[in-house]
Amino acid sequence: xxxxxxxxxxxxxxxxxxxxxxxxxxxxxxxxxxxxxxxxxxxxxxxxxxxxxxxxxxxxxxxxxxxxxxxxxxxxxxxxxxxxxxxxxxxxxxxxxxxxxxxxxxxxxxxxxxxxxxxxxxxxxxxxxxxxxxxxxxxxxxxxxxxxxxxxxxxxxxxxxxxxxxxxxxxxxxxxxxxxxxxxxxxxxxxxxxxxxxxxxxxxxxxxxxxxxxxxxxxxxxxxxxxxxxxxxxxxxxxxxxxxxxxxxxxxxxxxxxxxxxxxxxxxxxxxxxxxxxxxxxxxxxxxxxxxxxxxxxxxxxxx
Amino acid sequence: xxxxxxxxxxxxxxxxxxxxxxxxxxxxxxxxxxxxxxxxxxxxxxxxxxxxxxxxxxxxxxxxxxxxxxxxxxxxxxxxxxxxxxxxxxxxxxxxxxxxxxxxxxxxxxxxxxxxxxxxxxxxxxxxxxxxxxxxxxxxxxxxxxxxxxxxxxxxxxxxxxxxxxxxxxxxxxxxxxxxxxxxxxxxxxxxxxxxxxxxxxxxxxxxxxxxxxxxxxxxxxxxxxxxxxxxxxxxxxxxxxxxxxxxxxxxxxxxxxxxxxxxxxxxxxxxxxxxxxxxxxxxxxxxxxxxxxxxxxxxxxxxxxxxxxxxxxxxxxxxxxxxxxxxxxxxxxxxxxxxxxxxxxxxxxxxxxxxxxxxxxxxxxxxxxxxxxxxxxxxxxxxxxxxxxx
Numbered sequence: 001x002x003x004x005x006x007x008x009x010x011x012x013x014x015x016x017x018x019x020x021x022x023x024x025x026x027x028x029x030x031x032x033x034x035x036x037x038x039x040x041x042x043x044x045x046x047x048x049x050x051x052x053x054x055x056x057x058x059x060x061x062x063x064x065x066x067x068x069x070x071x072x073x074x075x076x077x078x079x080x081x082x083x084x085x086x087x088x089x090x091x092x093x094x095x096x097x098x099x100x101x102x103x104x105x106x107x108x109x110x111x112x113x114x115x116x117x118x119x120x121x122x123x124x125x126x127x128x129x130x131x132x133x134x135x136x137x138x139x140x141x142x143x144x145x146x147x148x149x150x151x152x153x154x155x156x157x158x159x160x161x162x163x164x165x166x167x168x169x170x171x172x173x174x175x176x177x178x179x180x181x182x183x184x185x186x187x188x189x190x191x192x193x194x195x196x197x198x199x200x201x202x203x204x205x206x207x208x209x210x211x212x213x214x215x216x217x218x219x220x221x222x223x224x225x226x227x228x229x230x231x232x233x234x235x236x237x238x239x240x241x242x243x244x245x246x247x248x249x250x251x252x253x254x255x256x257x258x259x260x261x262x263x264x265x266x267x268x269x270x271x272x273x274x275x276x277x278x279x280x281x282x283x284x285x286x287x288x289x290x291x292x293x294x295x296x297x298x299x300x301x302x303x304x
Numbered sequence: 305x306x307x308x309x310x311x312x313x314x315x316x317x318x319x320x321x322x323x324x325x326x327x328x329x330x331x332x333x334x335x336x337x338x339x340x341x342x343x344x345x346x347x348x349x350x351x352x353x354x355x356x357x358x359x360x361x362x363x364x365x366x367x368x369x370x371x372x373x374x375x376x377x378x379x380x381x382x383x384x385x386x387x388x389x390x391x392x393x394x395x396x397x398x399x400x401x402x403x404x405x406x407x408x409x410x411x412x413x414x415x416x417x418x419x420x421x422x423x424x425x426x427x428x429x430x431x432x433x434x435x436x437x438x439x440x441x442x443x444x445x446x447x448x449x450x451x452x453x454x455x456x457x458x459x460x461x462x463x464x465x466x467x468x469x470x471x472x473x474x475x476x477x478x479x480x481x482x483x484x485x486x487x488x489x490x491x492x493x494x495x496x497x498x499x500x501x502x503x504x505x506x507x508x509x510x511x512x513x514x515x516x517x518x519x520x521x522x523x524x525x526x527x528x529x530x531x532x533x534x535x536x537x538x539x540x541x542x543x544x545x546x547x548x549x550x551x552x553x554x555x556x557x558x559x560x561x562x563x564x565x566x567x568x569x570x571x572x573x574x575x576x577x578x579x580x581x582x583x584x585x586x587x588x589x590x591x592x593x594x595x596x597x598x599x600x601x602x603x604x605x606x607x608x609x610x611x612x613x614x615x616x617x618x619x620x621x622x623x624x625x626x627x628x629x630x631x632x633x634x635x636x637x638x639x640x641x642x643x644x645x646x647x648x649x650x651x652x653x654x655x656x657x658x659x660x661x662x663x664x665x666x667x668x669x670x671x672x673x674x675x676x677x678x679x680x681x682x683x684x685x686x687x688x689x690x691x692x693x694x695x
Contacts, residue, residue, distance in 0.1 A: 128660050128663050129658060129659075129660055130658055131655070131658075132654065132655045132656060132658075135658060141660055141663075142663075143660060143662035143663040143666065144663070144666065145663070145667070164588070165588070166549035166588050167549075167659075167660070167663070167664060167668075170549065170550075170668075171663070171664075171667045171668065171671065173675070174667065174668075174671035174672065174674075174675035175667070175671065175675075176675065176678060191617070191623055191624075193617055193623060193624050193625055194617060196579065196584070197583075197584055197587035197588065197617065197625075201579075201580070201584035201587075201588075204579075204580045204584075205547060205548065205549060205580070205584075234574070234576050234577050234580065239574075239576075240574045240576045240577055241576050242576050263686060266682060266683055266686035269679060269682075269683055270683050270686070272515075273515060273679075273680075273683070274547060274548075275675060275676050275679045275680070276515075276676065276679075276680060277512045277513055277514075277515075277518065277524075277544065278512075278548070278672050278676055279511045279512055279524055279525075279526075279548075279550075280669060280672045280673055280676070281526060282511055282524075282525070282526050282527060282528070282554075283550055283668070283669045283672060284669045285526070285527070286527055286528065286554050287550055287553060287554055287668075287669065288664075288668070288669060290553060290554055290557035290558070291553075291557070291659050291661055291664060292661070293557050294557065294657060294658070294659040295656050295657065295658045295659065296658060296659055296660070296661055297658045297659065297660045299660070299662055
């Protein structure tokens with residue numbers, strides 16, 4: 001039986017950090033606060049991992065996150081991995097510190113590291129789908145989805161654009177995850193509908209938990225706005241909204257801790273057994289080849 | 305003697321059902337309804353011109369309607385075609401070229417079975433009514449099988465006639481009907497598309513069943529077909545099919561610009577529960593959507609839903625993905641909107657979906673079977689643990 005997981009979530013505004021030191025102190029303090037509130041796992045927004053890196057090179061006036069990635073490079077990424085590993089270790093929490101763009105093969109990869117409470121790097125998930133804008137900037141996608149087990153509670157990561165592609169959530173659910181973690185950064189203005197067509201619906205059609213940690217405020221010329229939320233199947237939530245917990249509306253900063261008990265997922269799955277009614281013969285016959293007519297993402301050369 | 309009485313009863317039933325479902329009476333009645341309809345006096349039913357074509361001859365704009373139908377029993381095909389005509393004519397009167405009816409739109413025809421109305425009123429559920437009438441061992445599917453040939457001919461004739469009289473494409477919704485196949489006579493949740501001359505333009509069946517349908521013994525479809533309606537490519541999965549993104553991927557890749565979802569949702573209305581179906585599928589697939597809902601109380605069920613015409617967020621004026629929606633979730637209504645196809649194609653060109661074939665090949669479809677078994681085992685385990693806990 002999967003374990004109950006206490007999941008902490010940080011929503012943050014990068015513009016509030018003036019120096020690298022500010023960022024490190026604030027992030028460490030907030031993770032520590034969530035750990036004291038009982039969080040086993042802390043999830044941070046997309047790109048949160050590289051906010052510190054952008055402050056390191058602030059004097060070189062980076063115009064975009066891609067500039068930051070190019071200037072900081074793989075070495076910078078590895079240096080920040082050390083910081084987050086140490087933060088996970090010092091607070092004895094699992095840590096998903098958001099994502100980090102890393103230069104690769106003339107383009108970029110969006111990487112999401114995941115640390116154990118011992119500071120070990122358990123997984124490095126690559127974004128697997130790209131929006132048109134991301135594709136134009138040269139985003140190179142991964143073709144694997146990692147799962148992480150925390151005392152039997154299985155997690156997967158659907159970062160950024162991946163949260164809007166149902167294939168990602170489905171594969172993770174088929175792999176048996178109880179919870180999908182989604183670091184996101186959505187440009188303003190916020191609309192509930194844009195968020196609903198992302199992780200919310202992935203959670204509903206797979207009957208898993210979803211944890212969306214979102215970036216807020218201004219960063220590198222872009223304004224971000226979203227609501228960090230913890231989702232569950234509608235049957236398990238107050239008023240049937242599918243929301244277990246959320247950062248108060250209008251807040252740019254915020255944090256929360258939510259309890260994710262996989263045993264209650266069974267109630268929803270029993271009442272409405274979605275997986276039982278897969279039409280697998282039809283998928284084998286009609287779906288597999290259907291994708292051949294669609295456009296494809298960029299992969300690393302050896303993966304094509 | 306008993307056998308003779310049974311035989312006479314069966315013959316009497318056959319005669320009653322044959323009369324009630326007589327296609328020529330239904331067809332004549334549809335023509336009569338149209339003749340007396342002041343809204344269409346002097347109007348030519350020519351839907352191919354109401355689907356606006358571009359300079360290249362391709363369809364550009366099409367007005368579509370969703371019928372929100374109240375479940376009710378009718379005693380004959382004549383009464384049924386009146387119901388179908390009344391609803392479809394409202395849509396045709398506002399210029400709709402494609403009219404979509406809800407799931408289980410054929411359920412009223414169960415009322416052709418003599419005495420079923422009283423039984424349903426006294427028992428409150430179809431299952432109870434069936435077991436009371438037929439005795440132990442008789443199930444809902446047996447009733448659908450018994451009625452199948454009669455319901456099918458009345459159902460098809462009613463929609464074909466109304467489509468012809470009004471000059472529109474009609475997507476009939478669905479009914480559990482016989483499906484002759486090499487495996488024998490199977491029952492599927494099936495619907496039809498009729499063209500403006502009353503011609504049969506397509507047939508489709510539900511591919512993902514509700515648990516109760518699976519219990520009855522209904523069989524799922526093995527494909528998601530698409531249909532060319534005056535140059536517009538349309539697919540018609542049914543209700544639960546919209547819970548599965550796979551359905552819409554197949555429809556979109558097969559060229560669908562519009563996906564219609566007839567539904568009959570037997571639960572109290574809740575916006576968020578309702579949002580689990582067609583709405584997210586339209587968003588993730590970049591298609592237009594038509595959701596047609598059955599409403600009202602019938603045979604112990606309470607059907608709810610708000611029929612709607614849907615679009616990707618980027619193409620809806622309110623940014624909510626809704627072009628038009630009925631005001632209530634429990635009353636009969638007709639709702640319509642115009643779909644702009646070049647606008648949809650521009651959205652797809654400017655912000656195309658990009659797929660990761662290497663990722664999918666690694667996991668799909670091989671994982672489906674193992675995950676299905678694994679989750680079923682988990683549910684059984686949790687149920688057993690719960691039972692032990694209660695003891």
